[in-house]
Amino acid sequence: MSASRPMSASPMSASPMNASPVRANAIWRIAAAVALLAVVAAVPLTSNVTLVHVGVFVLMYVGMAVSWNIFSGFSGYISLGYAVFFGSGLYTVAIFSKHLNLTGSTVFAFLPVGAVVAGVIAIPVGLIALRVRRHTFVVITIAIFFIFQLMAYNFGFTGGSAGILPPYLNWDPNTFNNPFYYIALIVAVGSMVLAWGIWGSRFGLQLRAIRDDEDRARGLGVKTMRVKLIAFVISALIAGVLGGLYFYFQQEALPEFAFNPFLDLTIALMVFVGGFGTLWGPVFGALLLEPYLGYAQLQISNSYVSEIVLGGLFLFVILVLPRGILPTAREKLTALRAGQQRRSAAKGASPPSGMTASAVQAGSGSPSTGSMR
Amino acid sequence: MTLLRAEGICKAFGGVQALRDCSIDVEEGSIAGLIGPNGSGKTTLFNMITGYGRVDSGDVYLNEKKITNLPPDKVFALGIGRTFQLTRVFHRLTVMENMIVAAHHKERSGQQGSGRSLNPFARAGGPATRKRAMELLEFTGIAKLAGDRAETLSYGQRKLLELSYVMIADPEIILLDEPAGGVNPTLIGTIADRIRELNKQGTTFLIVEHNMEFVMGLCDRVTVLDFGCPVVTGPPDVIRNDHRVLDAYLGTAEEDDDSSAA
Amino acid sequence: MGSRLFQALADGVLGGGVYGLMAVGLTLIFGVLDIINIAQGILVILGSYLSYVLWAHLHIDVFLGLLITIPLMFVLGVAIQWFFIRPLRGRERTSMSLLASYSVAIIIEGLLYQVFGSNYQSIQTKYFTNTIKVFGYYIPYIYLYGFGLAVLFVAAVYYMLYRTQFGRSVRATMQDQTAARLIGIDVNRVAALTFGIGVAVTAAGGMVYGSINSFSPNSGADLISRLLAIIILGGMGSIVGALGAAVIMITLESLVDVFWNPNWSVVVFYAVLVLVLVFRPQGILGRKEARAQ
Numbered sequence: 001m002s003a004s005r006p007m008s009a010s011p012m013s014a015s016p017m018n019a020s021p022v023r024a025n026a027i028w029r030i031a032a033a034v035a036l037l038a039v040v041a042a043v044p045l046t047s048n049v050t051l052v053h054v055g056v057f058v059l060m061y062v063g064m065a066v067s068w069n070i071f072s073g074f075s076g077y078i079s080l081g082y083a084v085f086f087g088s089g090l091y092t093v094a095i096f097s098k099h100l101n102l103t104g105s106t107v108f109a110f111l112p113v114g115a116v117v118a119g120v121i122a123i124p125v126g127l128i129a130l131r132v133r134r135h136t137f138v139v140i141t142i143a144i145f146f147i148f149q150l151m152a153y154n155f156g157f158t159g160g161s162a163g164i165l166p167p168y169l170n171w172d173p174n175t176f177n178n179p180f181y182y183i184a185l186i187v188a189v190g191s192m193v194l195a196w197g198i199w200g201s202r203f204g205l206q207l208r209a210i211r212d213d214e215d216r217a218r219g220l221g222v223k224t225m226r227v228k229l230i231a232f233v234i235s236a237l238i239a240g241v242l243g244g245l246y247f248y249f250q251q252e253a254l255p256e257f258a259f260n261p262f263l264d265l266t267i268a269l270m271v272f273v274g275g276f277g278t279l280w281g282p283v284f285g286a287l288l289l290e291p292y293l294g295y296a297q298l299q300i301s302n303s304y305v306s307e308i309v310l311g312g313l314f315l316f317v318i319l320v321l322p323r324g325i326l327p328t329a330r331e332k333l334t335a336l337r338a339g340q341q342r343r344s345a346a347k348g349a350s351p352p353s354g355m356t357a358s359a360v361q362a363g364s365g366s367p368s369t370g371s372m373r
Numbered sequence: 374m375t376l377l378r379a380e381g382i383c384k385a386f387g388g389v390q391a392l393r394d395c396s397i398d399v400e401e402g403s404i405a406g407l408i409g410p411n412g413s414g415k416t417t418l419f420n421m422i423t424g425y426g427r428v429d430s431g432d433v434y435l436n437e438k439k440i441t442n443l444p445p446d447k448v449f450a451l452g453i454g455r456t457f458q459l460t461r462v463f464h465r466l467t468v469m470e471n472m473i474v475a476a477h478h479k480e481r482s483g484q485q486g487s488g489r490s491l492n493p494f495a496r497a498g499g500p501a502t503r504k505r506a507m508e509l510l511e512f513t514g515i516a517k518l519a520g521d522r523a524e525t526l527s528y529g530q531r532k533l534l535e536l537s538y539v540m541i542a543d544p545e546i547i548l549l550d551e552p553a554g555g556v557n558p559t560l561i562g563t564i565a566d567r568i569r570e571l572n573k574q575g576t577t578f579l580i581v582e583h584n585m586e587f588v589m590g591l592c593d594r595v596t597v598l599d600f601g602c603p604v605v606t607g608p609p610d611v612i613r614n615d616h617r618v619l620d621a622y623l624g625t626a627e628e629d630d631d632s633s634a635a
Numbered sequence: 636m637g638s639r640l641f642q643a644l645a646d647g648v649l650g651g652g653v654y655g656l657m658a659v660g661l662t663l664i665f666g667v668l669d670i671i672n673i674a675q676g677i678l679v680i681l682g683s684y685l686s687y688v689l690w691a692h693l694h695i696d697v698f699l700g701l702l703i704t705i706p707l708m709f710v711l712g713v714a715i716q717w718f719f720i721r722p723l724r725g726r727e728r729t730s731m732s733l734l735a736s737y738s739v740a741i742i743i744e745g746l747l748y749q750v751f752g753s754n755y756q757s758i759q760t761k762y763f764t765n766t767i768k769v770f771g772y773y774i775p776y777i778y779l780y781g782f783g784l785a786v787l788f789v790a791a792v793y794y795m796l797y798r799t800q801f802g803r804s805v806r807a808t809m810q811d812q813t814a815a816r817l818i819g820i821d822v823n824r825v826a827a828l829t830f831g832i833g834v835a836v837t838a839a840g841g842m843v844y845g846s847i848n849s850f851s852p853n854s855g856a857d858l859i860s861r862l863l864a865i866i867i868l869g870g871m872g873s874i875v876g877a878l879g880a881a882v883i884m885i886t887l888e889s890l891v892d893v894f895w896n897p898n899w900s901v902v903v904f905y906a907v908l909v910l911v912l913v914f915r916p917q918g919i920l921g922r923k924e925a926r927a928q
Contacts, residue, residue, distance in 0.1 A: 078730045128909060132916045135671055135729050136871070139863045140912065146860050147905045154898050202477070205466070205497040209474045212463040219425075219445035219455075220475050220542075261856065265741070268734065277465075307745035314738040318731055319722055 041185060044178040052177040054294050056249060059184035060242055061290040064263075065270045065282035066191040067238035070198060071231040072268075073277035076211030077134055079232075080264040081125070081141030082239055084148045087258035088121050089114030089240030094164040094253035095157060103167050108183065111244045118240025119233050126232040130225060145259065152255035163254035166247060180249045187245070191238055192283060198231075199279050207231055211277065262310070266293065269314050275324030284326055375437075376401040376577050377453070377546050382421050382431035384414075384601075391417040392601040395431070397579075399546065404568065404578040406592035406609075408585075410622050414601040415581040416458060419548050423455045424448045435545075454539035454547040458554065460531040464524035468515060468534055471523055472506035473498035475538035502541075509537045513567055529560040536567065546577040553584045565591050589613060597621060638771040643893040645769070647886025649778040650847075655881035656785035657840040657858075658865045659792060659874050660833035666809045666872035667829040670720065670732040674740035676859025678834055681743060682708055682841020683850050684751060687758050697760055697842050698780070704838040712834025713827045715739055720830070721823065740855065747852035757849035758842075781843035788836055789878060795832075805829055809872070857901075864908040870917060 044052050064082065072079050093114040097107060129140045152158045169176070198204035206227045209217040218224045247253050270289050275281025293306075321328055377399040384392040392414045399405045407415050420426045422433050424445040432441045435451055443451075463471050476498065498506070510516040513533040518526060526534060532552060539547055552568070553561045565587060568578060582588045588595060589609040596606040599621035605612060612618055661675045682704055689700040719739055723731045762780060766773035796802040807815040808825045816822050844850065844858075865884055869876025884904060892900040 076727065076730070078733070128913050132912060135733060136867060136912075136916070138730070138733055139671065139867055140909070142860060143864055143905045143908055146857075147902060147909075150902050150905075154902075200496055202473075202495055202497040205470055205474055206477065208466060208470075209463045212465050213461055215445075216461045216463070217474065219423075220449055220538075221446045221477050222474065265737065272734070304745045304748035307741050307748070311738040311740070311742035311745065315719060315735060315742075318735050318738070319719065322723070322725060322731060 037189065041182075044175075044181050047174065049174060049177060052181050054291060056177055056180045056184050057294045058287065058290045059181065059188045060245070061267070061270060061286040062188040062283055063184065063191045063238060063242055064267050065274070065286040066188070066195050067235045067242075068264075068267045069271050069277070069282040070191070070195050070238075071228075071235035073271060073282065074198070074204065074207045074211065075228055075231055076277065077130070077228065078138050078268070079141045079235075080138055080268070081129075081145045082235070082267060083259050083261065083263045084125070084141075084145050085118040085122060085236035085239035086243035086246070086263060087148060087152065087260075089118040089243030090247045090258045091152065091158055091164070091243075091253055092117040092240070093244035094166065094247050097166055097247075098164050101167060103169065105179075107166075107169070107248055108179065111183070111241050114244030115237045115240035118243065119237040122233045122236035123229070126229045130228045130232065145261065145264075149255055149259035152259055158255070159253070161255060163252055163258075165253075166251050169248070177249075180245060183245055184242075187238065187241055194234070195279060195282075198234075203227060203230065208277075262307075265310065265314070269310065269317065272314070272324055273317050273321070275326035275328075278324065278326055281324050281326045285324070288325075374401045375399065376435070377422070377579065378434040378437075379418065379422055380432050380434070382418065382433070383429045384417055384421055384426070385429055390601055392421065392431075395598070395602055397596050397603060397606075399577060399579050400594070401545075401577055402572070402575065403593045404572050404580065404591055406588040406595035407579060407581045407598060408583070408588055408595060408612075409598035409604075412600075413598040413621070415598055416550055417601075418598070419455065419550055419581065422448075423453060423548060449542065449544075452543075452545035454542060454544035456532070456535045456539055456547070456549050456552065458550045460528070460535050462523040462526075462531050462534050462538075465522060467520055467522055468510065468526070469503070469506060469519040470497070471534060472510065472538050472541050473502060476502045476506065476541045506537075506541055509540050512570075513537045514563065529556040529564075532556060532564065533560075533567075536564070540571070540576075544576065546579065547571075549578060549580045549582075551582055552580060553582055553587045561587060639893055641770045642772045643889045644886060645772060645774055645778070647889035648882055649774070649782045650889065651882030651885035652782040652785040652878075653840060653843045653847075654861065654865060654885050655878040656788050656836055657844075658862050658869070658877040658881050659789055660836040660840075661862050662866045662869070662872055662874060662877040663792065664830055664833040665866065666874075667805055668716070668720070668732075668826050669729055670736065671729075671863070672830070672833065673733060673737040673859055673863075674715070674743065675833070675837060675862055676857075677740045677743045677747070677852070677855030678708065678711075679837045679841040679844060679858055680850055680852060680855045681711075681747065682838040683758070683845030684747060684756070684841075685838070686842040686845055687756055690758055690760065697758060697762070697846060701839055701842060704842065705835050708838040709831040709835035713831035715834070716827045716830035721826065740859070744852050744855055751852065753851055753853065755849040755851045756845070758846045760846055763846055775847075777843065777846045781847070784839055784843060788839055789874070792832070792836075792874065801825075801828070861904060864904055868908055868911055 043055050046052075064086070068079070068082050071077070089111075093107075093110050096102070096110050096113060102110065125144055129137055129144065132140060153161055158164070198207070206217065206222045206224075209222060210224055210227060214224055243258070247258075250257070266289075270285035271282045272285070273281075273289060274283065274285025293310075317324075323331075375398045378396075379398070380396045382392050382395040383390070395414065395418060397405075397407070397418070407418070409415055417426075421428050421431075424443050424447065427442050432439055434440065435453065440448060440451060440453075445455075449455075463474060466474065507516060507519065510519055513536060515526070515530055515533050515537070518530065523531065523534060536547075536549075536552070549568075552564055556564065561584070568580075568591060572578060580588065580592065589612075592609060594606065595609055595612045597604045597612060597615075597618050604617050604621055605615050607615075657675065657679055661672060664670065664672045664675075685704045685707065686697050686700050689695040689703060690697050695703075715736075719735050720732050723735060725731070760777070762777035763775045766775045767779070768774075794802075796806060804815065804820045804825050807818070807820055808822055808829075812822055815825075848854075861884075865880045866877050868884065869878070869880030884907065887907065888900045888904055891903045
């Protein structure tokens, strides 16, 4: 009755016959990841400025999608207020750079400041917003977003509707994009590593339990408010860094761009396309969509069409692929393998009795830790 | 010795008096049953005991310590486990992960040497926790599903999972809300066996059920609830033949009714 | 000072009535379908544009035009629910339907931009230019008629809910979908029709809104934010709450507008919302829900 079938990545795979395939598997994965990283890091060396430019956006969106998902995807609380922290980080860096007259590489030294400010803002915002039910929560994030946008328009120190301009960066236009590329890359990779670390941790497990049944989780002793708030702040920190980066990259701090309502929608779309709440879905979604969206933005000067396309795409994903591409693909693969297993089992011994269906599903080849890696 | 005691619980929802002066006590080491027609207040009583709602009046005592109106997590931490009529499992998490979540506060208090650390990013579930989890899963017979997501489990398997993860916290007493409800007959037998076995090892049970065979075959003592009030308490044979129980279920007591109270 | 106060109050109460009308549709949809229709704001604007077209190009009186726009919007509402909301299943339908309605909203917004451009329009009718003098302040007729229309519609909704067979099914569905199904109520039909009704009232709201303010496709976003704030404050699913909150909030905004600073009047709106939620997450008339989702 107990598990005799090796579950390759399960916590109980202690038997020696599993050790080498698991380790070999892991080594291949790490090698592939490193190779991929090397390729991506080498892009700026191609001297193709447009490519690097697009690359910066793609990497930024990967970072944003992953960090958005760390909170919204894992906890199930859809937030449409990511832009609040993005914009806060952006304006923080902008204000510092204007008052301290930053130039050269010192501009990047202030990115962490943007992150910290965004994170600090996230605490009271989270404490207020996280006390309500999920759909009220979305609305509150929208309300807070509008408050921040309005503040940006009306406060003096944000420059009002004229915004803030960055100091002139006297850099070679051929390599201007490169530092941004590398920083975006670091943030993107860092976010992914963070997400991966959170996923398997006690903290991450509790967060995911909250998504499934928050009241039950609380009843079992999980400190739900604390867990949600920590994830919320983590997400905000990364948003702050990327916002600050964006300020120098786009060379402006304007209320409608720093606090852009479409940012959250775009991020949410990417995450949903890839697989909401999964580990790699956001990466996949961002990599899939941003090149197109970025290109379309450049080509189609009429942004109203892109609005329609965005909305249409979102509807399509929600209605047709509600779980996203990665989980749906994985399900199809599992079902396929289960079918094969059933066929080969029918030829050989009789299938396991009693809990047949799930045993067959458990017998499928996919590493069934249940995590959507 | 009385382990769990509820005294004079009153609870109303709007105009409906769900519990009126309801008292019950459960002996340590026993398996107590709680039966009654639909709407008699059984689940409400469970909710009051386990903190899913506040009593209007009355008190609950665990080991003679007052625990009235404590929130569910505190009640759980004090050693009262509870399952639900409609099983509540974390459906996207694996069976093993469900177990680990429930073991959380045991890990926090450092029991079982389960590798608790201050680092919140530490791996979920230390080796001791996982070992204990597997033991329990093997005991309830769903160990081979440890790596499967809870949503793939059948209804009966979910009941076993709920029982397992409630057990991992080593509760003194477990409140089971309709453990046999909607489960196929073979599995019901398994569940009853497991309860008996756990009881032998020291866990007390209070079980709400509609399945009379299940209750009568398993429980030492049965309390019958009707309209939020306990009507009669006693061993199964006595209850089975008491006319007040028939009244409660059927509304009238007629001489030629058969003795089954269901 | 007195007349300024009266002006602010008049604007607030009368305007609040109109906002209340739009909010009632939103809260009704939430109460029955358990979803937040983010598209409500842009649908109001669509109503404004429809009234505008009928008035500007076909010279139809705006109130008469309602006879066309209301059924039109009703059908649109039913269609949106039927094609984009109803197919959503699974545990997270609420969040998904929110995103679905958001998508519909931006599609409609994009289409409006395409057709009408980004310039501001307004419906300049005699109802706006003709005024009646009350307490030293001139109130355009449209305010009064708009308020009256709002009262009429809310009364109609109430009548529907409490005096008709259909209304009974709606209330039953609001309380417990499964139970409603069990007693033979076609929940799908109720959902579709309720959504249609919720959207149909936006036709009236849009006409009044467009007769008072100038609007562009951009106005939808601001509108929905306010409507959402209103229904949360009033308690989601509560019709009385929506009305009350609308009047209170718009009056408050109007007071800030007149006596303090117009730039900040909108912020006050959201700030009050946040404040209330700190102390009372379920809104003023909302019920405390223990559900996890």
